[in-house]
Amino acid sequence: MNKTDSLTDFYQQKWGWLPDNLQKELGHFNVFLLDNYVGENAQEVPYKRRDFFKITFFKGSAQIHYADKAIDVKRQALVFSNPQIPYKWEGLEGVESGYFCIFNHNFFHQFGAVAEYPVFKAGGNHLFELTDEQAKNVIISFRKMQAEMQSAYLYKYDILRTQVMELIHFAMKLQPSLEIETAQGNASHRISTLFVELLDRQFPIESKGQTILRSPSEYAKQLNVHTNHLNRAVKEITGKTTSEIINERLIQEAKILLKHTDLSVSEIGYLLGFNEATYFTNFFKKQTTQSPMSFRKG
Template identity: 55%
Template sequence: MVKNKTESIEEFYKRKFEWIPENIRNEIGHFNLFKVEPPVGGKRKPVPYQKRDYYKIMITKGESKVLYADQVVDVKGYALTFSNPQIPYKWDCLEGIEHGVFCVFNQEFFSQFGSINKYSVFQPGSSHIFTLNTEQAKTVFGIYERMFDEITSDYIHKYDVLRNLVFELIHLAMKMEPSAKYNKQHFDANKRISMLFMELLERQFPVDESHSKVELRTASDFADQLAVHVNHLNRAVKSVTGKTTTEVITSRILQESKILLTQSDWNVSEIAFALGFTEATHFNNFFKKHTNVSPTKFKSI
């Protein structure tokens, strides 16, 4: 069975440091900073492939690999990475990381300051890893230095300052993407319906012991859940994403199928059932249509 249940912020501390801060679930949310130091004995603890219920922003120098959903990204030189509760990830080849620094925080830390998920660096389908040149890396390390100064200070409003510094990191990364991509992001009715649809879709993943089967597979299924007409949903999704509702659903199921084929020990029939296919042959036909290879062959690659 696949073992990729969501890791809580408490489990992160137990895995990484074998201790848990007091009042980690306090009303203002949680925020903390850590340096990536050279590993003891030349080997770092492995980072498991799974979702987390917290956010993480990290800059590293060195070489490693990151598995985001079904994509493997080679990280070289300076890299700024954004991790969020919606997308599972795993770090490999950690011995190649020379040094770095990262911050972790939960949704509650921004609960009174809007939705952090609206920023592209935390959205599915957007860029989450940014290669930095020396000057950009210097700027990012400078932001983290200011974070360390603030978190150790006795200033009563220091967490407001820390939120602003997190926003600096977010906007620095977003400015590295083509600006046209972020222009005119109006939160109109279509945007709202499309976001609700995407949240409902993502809620079904990853497929594991706690989400054993995908139940919503068609545009009509989602329209019924959202209490809107299917044509209304289709228009909203198309206007925001440029894709049909069916195309978005298909892409996400295909992405999850690749993850399960490569990251779990389920056989093809078990994966077909978990993804909502009534017959393994239906899954075989679906997968081969979109990848030109059979699930069995893909699993063996």
Template identity: 35%
Template sequence: MSRQLETLSDFYRDRSSIQFPFSTADIETGKSHFNVNIRKYCNFKTPYNRRDFYKITLILGVGEINYGGNTILIDRPALLIPCPAVPYSWVSMSDEQDGYYCLFNQEFFNEHYQFDIFKRSPLFKAWSEPVIFLDEQQLTLIKVYFEQMLALAQGEYPYKYEAVRNLLCLLMHTILVEHPADTLTPNDLPASSRLLKNFDELLHQQFPLDSPENPLTMKSAADFAKVLNVHVNHLNAVIKGATGHTTTNIIKSRIVEEAKTLLLNTQWDISEVGYCLGFDEPAHFNNFFKKLTQTTPLQYRQAGRNGHI
């Protein structure tokens, strides 16, 4: 039965008999998490759910993906790169299933500048293609990346978390080089997908912020609707229908993400960070940040400097 949203806790609970190389005890809110494993126990049907985490799967085996109501037959080596906000399920159609997968949460995706380019790319977007079929040369290269990630994760190298992150970046760069997911021009996309794509691009084009003298200009659903030349109610309906989240919450999440980056990586004072993000009063920024993170900007900065993030 579908939960509607599968969390990392759900994922690991349903696979309690499987050993993972990285600890699964660090998945509470606010903790960066990554894991990788072999794809060996996939002879079953998964529920049709959204996820609250990212996942890249190398599928070797026959099966069907029901992705956002559309069925995709997997009958040769493929990568599955779903948008977490789009519900999907998997049904095996052969006994032999192999491959690899890695999964990571938003915090892992947010924590390093290396991932900024992927946030602006078609990867993990609701409007992009979730399945990429591989030729023999591509399959060989991608298998190497997964094998190296798994070997590092199982080893004792003290900087293996950082090394695995670099391999994940290489994997995602390879995906973009070999199979750019935005090969469709805007006019080829359905109207709702085109609007979603344009909204996503507008949102991410605003970042990173480089100076308090150049504050954020689009901070609300109405701001984006005006630039996109659509009614705000229509924008909200399209975003909610495609992602399960409101336009406002998506904007807030991206602003909080940038706030965390600025707090940890600049010497700006708290009021400058808040002003750059569009808050004229420090108290408004403080209340906004605390509501979404359960901590104040100052406490978050201090925790980062003490190595607790």
């Protein structure tokens, strides 16, 4: 299993130095021109998780691997990366130009739960292909960020938070989701949201001693609600059963581990809470119609 990259790793690998405020446990933000890392200067972006958020705009073609998916971009796109979902980029020699900004959880501390927006949540849409006009607007946003970073204004980071939020809402307006439309804050929605948050916190799995919750009753106990109450709330909001959502998340993680680690099938099954390799193999085949080994070789 690849170690999750931290902001410290990011700066050390790119430039061999660290910003002063990175060691002071403060909120961190920075914005960069992508041009130095693509085309003829392309650097490999390995498949792993990072413990920071990243928003990238690029012009050109590339393939982006998110969790167990691979997405081909032909012209230009806006991409949102979060600490929960591993990713890598391929074909960066086909990228012409772009920008990216990075920030950590603390940057938005007491300023909003940025991780709760669909562009950063597991199952949400993380990549938006853009028209030329949309791309122009995004470029303007990143140039404003660059200018603000160079300013001496005392409250410039408040402005930068606003600019990040503008990019998030710009993307979400391109493809409104049912989740955005139906999030009304009722009791069922609150319980369903807490369940999904708890499910997301089970991952990534980075050590063999890590245990995860696998059954609706275990989640209900953690949320201090009856299992039937949890099941009704989740079904009402998502249209799926609690077990279906848990299984989908387990399969997503299983596919990641099968494709991007050298762990054996039995080791992966154990990490995901299956004490016997045969139980894991049967579960995987039931959910995907393939055996774990067939998927790994495919």
